[in-house]
Amino acid sequence: MKKYDFVKDGFKSLPGFFDSDKTIELMNSALATRDLSDIFLSQEAFLSEQKHTMVNPRPGRNLIEKLETNFIFSNEKFQQEMKKTCGEKWRILDYKFVMGVPDKYLPQWLKIELDDRLVANLGAYVKEEYRDITYFRGIDFHQDIIDFPERDSDFITVYIYLDDVGENSSPLYILPGSHALGVSTFPHSLTRQENNQYTYQNDYLDSKLCDLLKLTGLAGTMSYWHCNTLHGTQPHIDDKPRISVRILVEKNAKSNTGCEIDLANEVSTGSLSLSTTREDLNETGKAVKKGNIINQ
Numbered sequence: 001m002k003k004y005d006f007v008k009d010g011f012k013s014l015p016g017f018f019d020s021d022k023t024i025e026l027m028n029s030a031l032a033t034r035d036l037s038d039i040f041l042s043q044e045a046f047l048s049e050q051k052h053t054m055v056n057p058r059p060g061r062n063l064i065e066k067l068e069t070n071f072i073f074s075n076e077k078f079q080q081e082m083k084k085t086c087g088e089k090w091r092i093l094d095y096k097f098v099m100g101v102p103d104k105y106l107p108q109w110l111k112i113e114l115d116d117r118l119v120a121n122l123g124a125y126v127k128e129e130y131r132d133i134t135y136f137r138g139i140d141f142h143q144d145i146i147d148f149p150e151r152d153s154d155f156i157t158v159y160i161y162l163d164d165v166g167e168n169s170s171p172l173y174i175l176p177g178s179h180a181l182g183v184s185t186f187p188h189s190l191t192r193q194e195n196n197q198y199t200y201q202n203d204y205l206d207s208k209l210c211d212l213l214k215l216t217g218l219a220g221t222m223s224y225w226h227c228n229t230l231h232g233t234q235p236h237i238d239d240k241p242r243i244s245v246r247i248l249v250e251k252n253a254k255s256n257t258g259c260e261i262d263l264a265n266e267v268s269t270g271s272l273s274l275s276t277t278r279e280d281l282n283e284t285g286k287a288v289k290k291g292n293i294i295n296q
Helices: 020-031 043-048 076-086 108-113 260-266
Strands: 011-014 091-100 119-121 134-142 155-161 172-174 189-193 197-201 207-211 213-215 222-226 231-233 242-250
Touching (some): 076 155, 076 222, 076 242, 172 222
Parallel strands (some): 091 134
Antiparallel strands (some): 091 242, 134 231, 172 213, 189 197, 197 207
């Protein structure tokens, strides 16, 4: 795989960063906590629920907090990588498991419900006791700052593949260099071109031609990207779920300047903060737009 530079590309990948035996052990520990064929609500139960928000992991309902992750957070190489990127006083903003769920586990009514959905977050369809993991059936190209309106672009996303991830395991799709156009409102203006490229236009009508990277990799691969780098996944094809660790790492306001996220922000031609980061939901949080670009 081409070597990517965080400042220039808003993305970096480090194969073999963590011990694959330890990442696979962590994955198996997570899988052992549930039977995936029994995690979903019936259609009747889903429709009877009054609230379909706040369904992702949170403190006290976050499986990864209960399992052994010292090999990640106490890893000196990991700490140095975060220091270089987010400064000496970097902090963990959030961490959790993210699962790409195979189609075979989804009820038929839910597949119809999710057809062409921009963000197929399955949390609202999962029984409450299993909402300690974030489950997806693909998600269109987005920036992780989507969840942080009004926030400055001062954090990165770290993603660790716990098992081997191939073409059919919902690998991450990354548009390196897209961070240079700053924050834009979701859904994004993207036009697919030949040669596996996309033209991306931000809210200020600046545009950039970006290569598409399908991030396959072996267990233990660690990748991270700027909060404004466009990325997403397609639905999972393999029968085996893909479980990864997602960590948000922020730069402390008191941290030194000149770290790589500062340098990456300096090349941005767009805004580094927005008051409204998405327009795909109505006032109740229901999805009102379709037209998933990543699946086209």
